Amino acid sequence: CLASPSIKTHLILSVADSCYVALPRGGLTDMHAIISPIDCVPSRLHLSAAAKSEFARYMDCIERLYNTHHLASVRFERALRTKGNRDHMQLHLIPMPLDMFRSAKAYQIFVAKAASLQLKFHEIQNESMSADEVVLNMEGGPFQEYFYLELPVGVSETSSSVMYRRFIYVQDDKDR
Numbered sequence: 378c379l380a381s382p383s384i385k386t387h388l389i390l391s392v393a394d395s396c397y398v399a400l401p402r403g404g405l406t407d408m409h410a411i412i413s414p415i416d417c418v419p420s421r422l423h424l425s426a427a428a429k430s431e432f433a434r435y436m437d438c439i440e441r442l443y444n445t446h447h448l449a450s451v452r453f454e455r456a457l458r459t460k461g462n463r464d465h466m467q468l469h470l471i472p473m474p475l476d477m478f479r480s481a482k483a484y485q486i487f488v489a490k491a492a493s494l495q496l497k498f499h500e501i502q503n504e505s506m507s508a509d510e511v512v513l514n515m516e517g518g519p520f521q522e523y524f525y526l527e528l529p530v531g532v533s534e535t536s537s538s539v540m541y542r543r544f545i546y547v548q549d550d551k552d553r
Contacts, residue, residue, distance in 0.1 A: 378413070378417060378465050379392075379397060379415055380417070385402060388400045388401070388402065390410070391435070392415075393431045393435070394415075394427065394431065395414060395415055395416070395424075395425060395427045395428035395431045396412055396413060396414045396415060396428050396431045396432055396435065397412075397413060397415060398410055398411065398412055398413075398435050398439070399411050399413065401469070404471075405471050406471060406472055406473075408442075408443065408446075408448070408472045409469065409470070409471045409472070410439050410469070410470045411467050411468065411469055411470075412432055412435045412436060412439075412467070412468045412470070413465065413466070413467045413468070414428050414432075414465075414466065415428075416428075417464060417465045418464065418465070418466055419456055419464035419465075419466060419519075419520055420454070420456035420464075420466050420512055420519065420520075420521075420523070421454060421456075421466060421468075421508055421509060421512065421525075422509050422512045422513060422519045423466075423519065424466075432468065436452075436468070436470070439470050440470075443470075443472045444475075446472070447474065447475045447476075448472035448473060448474060448475055449472070449473060449475045449477075449478055449529040449532075449539040450470040450471055450472050450473070450529070451470075451471045451473060451526070451527070451528055451529065452468065452469065452470050452471075452526070452527040452541075453468075453469050453471075453524060453525060453526045453527070454466060454467065454468045454469075454508070454524070454525040455467055455469075455524055455525075456512075456521075456522055456523050456524075456525070457522050457524075473529070475532060475539070477529075478529040478530060478531060478532060478539065479531065479532050480531075481530060481531070483528065483529065483530065484528060484530045484542060487528055496546060497546065498526070498544040498545065498546045499544065499545050499546070499547075500542060500543070500544050501543040501544065501545060508525055508543070511525075511543075511545060512525075515545075515547060516547075517547070521547060522547070522548065523545055523546065523547045524545070524546040524547075525543070525544070525545050525546075526543070526544045526545070526546070527541045527542075527543050527544075528541060528542050528543075528544065529541055530542045
């Protein structure tokens with residue numbers, strides 16, 4: 378969070394009016410990026426229209442960068458309570474070699490690993506439903522904690538665009 382007194386300014390890549398891009402502490406790859414709002418908000422649903430627009434522009438630019446390196450991103454948003462009730466959503470983009478997603482292997486590995494850890498991810502089948510609509514329709518409403526994931530599952534032969542499957546995880550109260 379930009380308001381944090383312990384912020385690592387050397388990890389910040391770009392700051393816009395409503396959000397910023399940074400490298401995470403301990404990124405999973407050298408090009409792992411985080412897009413985060415400047416204001417503390419619990420989830421994407423609480424972003425202003427300007428912040429949503431900036432998020433989309435940053436995401437598009439980062440994806441184009443990844444594409445030039447033959448990479449596709451695994452994307453996730455975490456909307457979790459943090460210390461001091463300063464909820465701060467983040468969108469992570471983790472680049473992976475595009476060839477990993479030319480078959481269903483990555484999807485199969487994800488499903489198997491989630492099952493082995495007893496994590497119940499729910500696949501979002503309705504492709505026309507936005508992530509905002511998914512969050513709004515969750516039982517806990519707009520302040521529900523969740524983990525949202527977009528997993529590359531293939532590459533279109535005609536357009537070379539990456540195809541994604543979307544998942545959401547909400548921890549059951551009994552599992553806490």
